[in-house]
Amino acid sequence: MAAAARCLNSAATVEGIRTICTAHARYGTTALLPTLITDTPAVTEAVIAATRDAIAAGVPGCLGLHIEGPHLSIARKGAHNPAYHPPDGRGGSRAPRLDRAESMS
Secondary structure: OOHHHOOHHHOOOHHHHHHHHHHHHOOOOOOEOOEEOOOOHHHHHHHHHHHHHHHHOOOOOEOOOEEOOOOOOHHHOOOOOHHHOOOOOOOHHHOOOOHHHOOOO
């Protein structure tokens, strides 16, 4: 997979985040928030941990994390898998616990 096409959901490691940041740096991006699109709680938690580790390791350009979803209109979900959207629209039991993500630094 080309570096510029790497998806954070499938690269939940410090090296995956480094690859993403390096690819963007080639085009002039000096800092970014890698984006996690709606996924399982396990993937979300793995990405949060990898982002914290990337910041601690000083990965150039990684400022934190942008978590997109799961609270999106199903009619306007775009690329987001509807299987990962809360059935009640409020998070229910599918919502990952993000209390550890309140601060990346």
